[in-house]
Amino acid sequence: MKFGGTSMAGSERIRRVANIVRRQQEAGHEVAVVVSAMSGETDRLVGFCREAHALYDPAEYDVVVASGEQVTSGLLALTLQSLGCKARSWLGWQLPIKTDDAYAKARIEEIDSAALIASMQAGEIAVIPGFQGLSPENRITTLGRGGSDTSAVAVAAAVQADRCDIYTDVDGVYTTDPRIVAKARKLKNVTYEEMLELASVGSKVLQTRSVSLAMKEKVRVQVLSSFIDDDAPLADTLPGTMIVSDEELEGLDMERQLITGIAADKNEAKITLTRIADRPGAVATIFGPLAASNINVDMIIQNVAKDQGQTDVTFTVPAADLLRTQSLLEERKDEIGFYRMISDDKVAKISVVGVGMRSHAGVAATMFKSLADRGINIQAISTSEIKVSVLIDADETELAVRVLHTAYGLDSE
Amino acid sequence: MKFGGTSMAGSERIRRVANIVRRQQEAGHEVAVVVSAMSGETDRLVGFCREAHALYDPAEYDVVVASGEQVTSGLLALTLQSLGCKARSWLGWQLPIKTDDAYAKARIEEIDSAALIASMQAGEIAVIPGFQGLSPENRITTLGRGGSDTSAVAVAAAVQADRCDIYTDVDGVYTTDPRIVAKARKLKNVTYEEMLELASVGSKVLQTRSVSLAMKEKVRVQVLSSFIDDDAPLADTLPGTMIVSDEELEGLDMERQLITGIAADKNEAKITLTRIADRPGAVATIFGPLAASNINVDMIIQNVAKDQGQTDVTFTVPAADLLRTQSLLEERKDEIGFYRMISDDKVAKISVVGVGMRSHAGVAATMFKSLADRGINIQAISTSEIKVSVLIDADETELAVRVLHTAYGLDSE
Incomplete structure (x- = not known):
């Protein structure tokens, strides 16, 4: 499960997120959660870096900006514990999420998932800050803006998840921007290729890199809204948009x-x-x-x-x-x-x-x-x-x- | 050199700190700097933790609150670079600063200083977040409120520093709180034992543990103000308060x-x-x-x-x-x-x-x-x-x- 910055903006919203996560665990799932920084926080931190040095060293920039997700991962773990769940945070350098050394725009190379899987199997909800990783030089890297979607897909691939649910402030992928066309329809399913083309031409639902990675790693990604009632159906039955392969789509949806x-x-x-x-x-x-x-x-x-x-x-x-x-x-x-x-x-x-x-x-x-x-x-x-x-x-x-x-x-x- | 939260509160103040540090390096010293979080930041983060869980898990609390110093260490490294200095941050888990596993009130056990000393000898200013360390379980620990003073003394001991300069918002140790007694006098020298007793009974200049550690490790600690002019004398000759052993004091100050x-x-x-x-x-x-x-x-x-x-x-x-x-x-x-x-x-x-x-x-x-x-x-x-x-x-x-x-x-x- 992945939650964006709007969903993590403040204690009350984090509690809503924790409730959504808890219900998934209660439904029998082992859960890892990837979180973004509180909305506005990354901008604030980037602003500090610019004030410090117009041409900032990307390695130090990463030290500063990665802190936003560190904070929300700890807070979500605490909030889950307050609901009676076992939970712990795993920072990028702890797992570790190994990346290359392209600071500020790193690419994930490998995720060491053994400890993570063991913890999840022991009933602990894993909370992982998105956007961050560890370079070969043992320093913090970040994946570039919007990188938390990519982190979520990479973690899903590493733990061989049945599904990667990306909770956003929209409730799925639409035929077009509903703010432009009131009659836009939410899509039940969309293929990786379609999503890639949509993402690359301005549909801001998911970061392009995350979709490429999902396609490569065959991760089933569901886009759905984090602004749901506490008694809404579980994500398993929620009407989000599922991003799948061509083959799976043909089985699902004959009349395309x-x-x-x-x-x-x-x-x-x-x-x-x-x-x-x-x-x-x-x-x-x-x-x-x-x-x-x-x-x-x-x-x-x-x-x-x-x-x-x-x-x-x-x-x-x-x-x-x-x-x-x-x-x-x-x-x-x-x-x-x-x-x-x-x-x-x-x-x-x-x-x-x-x-x-x-x-x-x-x-x-x-x-x-x-x-x-x-x-x-x-x-x-x-x-x-x-x-x-x-x-x-x-x-x-x-x-x-x-x-x-x-x-x-x-x-x- | 150690700078507290008031000195790190915002880009302009961090630039003042960077200038103070740069001048020490220019005077021929090898310098490591330990920094606190921006003033108010730790309180903000602690507030989030309390909202998340009244009886918070100290291990997750540490993940959240350690981020404040992570941010300022990255920002000071960037600002030093903008002044033409070589500088890099070393987070608690990177050195590492090894502590016990008493989360939220950990004690430093050992600092791995080889890489740090090599970097300093190569002319790089080391910027180290105070207050944080790494537990035997490979998780972030914090040292308890005010722990950055202890971090500074521990780093000074680890690199066998000639002196540990603690820059605060007061310019030394006084006979009593000058806000209460206008005729309070600044002390030139004070012994570890005296400082310990003063710290333990409410003289907020230094954290008690930092003084104990300085005494144990024989680290000469100087307390001085970070609010000095750019053209003020260097810390070597600044009239702060020097905390020393009984023996050294007797040599310095016969008429006590x-x-x-x-x-x-x-x-x-x-x-x-x-x-x-x-x-x-x-x-x-x-x-x-x-x-x-x-x-x-x-x-x-x-x-x-x-x-x-x-x-x-x-x-x-x-x-x-x-x-x-x-x-x-x-x-x-x-x-x-x-x-x-x-x-x-x-x-x-x-x-x-x-x-x-x-x-x-x-x-x-x-x-x-x-x-x-x-x-x-x-x-x-x-x-x-x-x-x-x-x-x-x-x-x-x-x-x-x-x-x-x-x-x-x-x-x-």
């Missing part, structure tokens, strides 16, 4: 929709370089340096060569990397040989996602026609096996999502 | 006062059990259970047996333990065989302390007469080799301290 969900992402920015020489290798001079600087280029369009053997190249990068991208390209203006650089961060990427499109043609055509009918201009297109994305003007985001939600028959009755 | 200081302690409570059978073993039935529950009984008075072979027994316990003491005794009322239990927490213990009294008679007589002259009633008396303490009404604390400060010739000109 073609499209599972629609997501909008406003965190992209568009850059166009004009009048680039249309010669072999020209594009490599643009994207090579960006890749070397860990800037993820997403959509790419190269216009058909115009007169004089010149062409325009348009692509998108994360909005947070826009300034860095611009300066990298400006430095290489002569080498790349472009005439102008035009950038626009008032764009949105709208994506339709669904494993169903593997076996059905026409998904993209429906998308393009529905948007065109409403006069929404498509600036770029990208596709994957189970996703079609288009780039549009940010002002048209909500309209586009509503139009597509209806077009693919996702509106609830 | 008879009395070194006067302390008041309002954290005691008085309990009287009436009409106890005056038979062998009766007192053991009272104090045995209290000792078994780690309640420190201080002053004890047994009245001369009255008629019917009965007597009253009066004693003091820490005010924080009063309720627990009462319930322990109430449970054993029949076994002990008392008639009534009367308690009073509006009492104060006033003590005069000085190694000079070893060789001078009449110290106690002066005390009793001075107080009697002002109509202050003495409720109990206890003495040690270098201390005389009396219990009085709490309302008369300030008056008693002023009277005695004058009576022993301690007032400054």
